[in-house]
Amino acid sequence: MDDRADAPGDAPSGPTGLGGSRTARSAPRPPAQALFLRLVVINGLVFAAGTLVLALSPATVSSPIMWAEVPVLVVGLAVMLTANAVLLRRSLAPLDALTALMQRVDLLRGGDRLPDGGNSDLTHLIGTFNAMLDRLEAERSASSAHALAAQEGERKRIARELHDEVGQSLTVVLLGLKRVVDRAPADLREDLQGVQETVRASLDEVRQVARRLRPGVLEDLGLHSALSALAGDLSQMSGIPVTRSVRPDLPRLGADVELVLYRIAQESLTNIARHAAATRAELSLTVEDGRLVLRIADDGRGGARQDGAGIRGMRERALLVGARLTVDSPPGEGTRVTLVIPDTANRSEPL
Structure with a gap:
């Protein structure tokens, strides 16, 4: 190689020089x-x-x-x-x-x-x-993925402590009260039975809280049964009938997608029970054009103009799986929550 070709004072020549000239002229x-x-x-x-x-x-x-x-x-x-x-x-x-x-x-x-x-x-x-x-x-x-993963871990820990410690302690108290009621005199038996019913109700409430914190039914029985259990809990808790339509032959979903679907359905049904003043609700999970579509609708008062903490949390969860969440809430015409997850067959990574 000729060292003089690279000297600062020499003009470029040949293909290299022409290429350099074109690059300089085309620079934006x-x-x-x-x-x-x-x-x-x-x-x-x-x-x-x-x-x-x-x-x-x-x-x-x-x-x-x-x-x-x-x-x-x-x-x-x-x-x-x-x-x-x-x-x-x-x-x-x-x-x-x-x-x-x-x-x-x-x-x-x-x-x-x-x-x-x-x-x-x-x-x-x-x-x-x-x-x-x-x-x-x-x-x-x-950042939302890290925060929500930490939140799910904390939920599991609290649910486990409620079930293993508080639940077991209340169970022991309930069994002890049963023995005391059997031996108590007649004038005290009625009061003890009232205390027994209170403890039993507290135990049921603790179990419900633990189940909401950690969806064991989702891990044990799958998404279909978990959504059916959510709808049943709403009907039992609020008296609002829920029409369920969950496609039985859903594609194989990853744990992250199933958890996002469950949490968004849970938050939507909870909002219906607390704020909607509805007389009926609908929950459906279908596949449309290769996309997984979750819809939760009610016939309540609607009119949700600003996103509260619950809806913003749902939007953050939707972003974790590349989904799009829309909330349509015209005044007096109820609320409709729609979650669309594209490429469901490729979603297999855990949260």
């Missing part, structure tokens, strides 16, 4: 410089066109200006300003769309992006903003 300008050049070119073209029209037209301007020449100058200036405004407005139109996206963007409602409108000077700006949203959503999803 910085976004600010490109936009500045576009504005300069637009203004220059407008002024050049105005000057050309005045030069070729029979209109003349004397010194001093005569009153008859003033309308010609005013009309020419108005035409130039109008053309300049139209061209600048069209060039800067993507900035309005970008501002609107900045105002409405919500990381819990992913997928909202600004399309490239063909304005090459703003393409880099739009692409950078969309990439920033992708990065923020990925980071939000990762």
